[in-house]
Amino acid sequence: MTLPDPARPRCRWAQADTMMMAYHDEEWGVPVHDSRQLWEMLVLEGFQAGLSWRTILRRREGFRRAFMGFDPDRVARFTEADVSRLMADPGIIRARAKIVAAIGNARAYVAMRAAGEDFATFAWGMLPGGRTVHEPAPTARTDSPLSQAMAAALRARHFRFVGPVTAYAWMQAAGMIHDHEAGCFRHAAAGT
Template sequence: MTDASSRRCAWCGTDPLYIHYHDTDWGVPERDPRALWEKLILDGFQAGLSWITILRKRENFRAAFHGFHPETIATWGEAEITRLLANPGIIRHRGKIAGTIRSAQAYLRIEGREGFSPYLWSFVGGAPIQNRFTSATQVPTQTPQSLAMSKALKAEGFTFCGPTITYAFMQATGMVNDHMTHCPSHSRVAALA
């Protein structure tokens, strides 16, 4: 009999933080609009980096960005950008920080208009797509849904949200179940749909 670690999705490797993230967060359907926004922003900060880098800095990001409350961040300006650029606990990239402020403003417009969570979930028809991949080579880097989400988010004013980033976001937030079928998390996440 094999243990869970040998059947788990291979991408999380052996790092305990990554394993915990895989086993408890990744692929779990998320409907909370603020949590969805935070994840989308962190995926944007990941651009050009590995997710484990962001995961290791996630608590620093949460502190630096005041809990990722869009209502607060939407009011920020140059003083806050300067403060964040001096913070070694986060990714110090002016474009990504400024983009987060613009994205907070876009979030508020969408939330007021139709709700941020229903807006994002509409790209998958409101329910998680249940993939049944047996090999990591089968998993796409983008899909028509992630392309449509990327295009729509950019039109709303979001940045760092290309179709590869939006697909990773959809995987992480459970809009698609991309756990391998042999992974114990596949059936657990499917049951949450």
């Protein structure tokens, strides 16, 4: 285990090992405006439900391979044979309901685009002023009125495995919600 660097304090959750530190330092909370990348992040957050984020990070490349680089057009065409293939893939989380939801979420993404609704524009449009929301909390928060509204809007567009807790984690990861702790070296730069 790598010890945290006192000269570079991080959020408490990110101090466990080098993989989590790198994710925190380089990705978590950085605003993402690319629709395909946002969709990938949402799918991974759905797979994370009930598991640790470390588990997902360790398998992220396996997920990218198994889900065709997270190309929603390709994933939307997956069949029952693909579900069986994914259920046998040790490089991902083999939870049938989550796999089926990921495929359904690709179809929902494609349907939004076909209807003229860009996924990134939709997601960021849910935020006041379309900008990162700072939601400092004295204790670890797992959802908010904003994530409840986001989850409801996603479900209305036929997304699955997108409850308020998953939506909140996704919004944190994608930089829509700024939750870096006050003592974290990334706190001041988050949301920019």
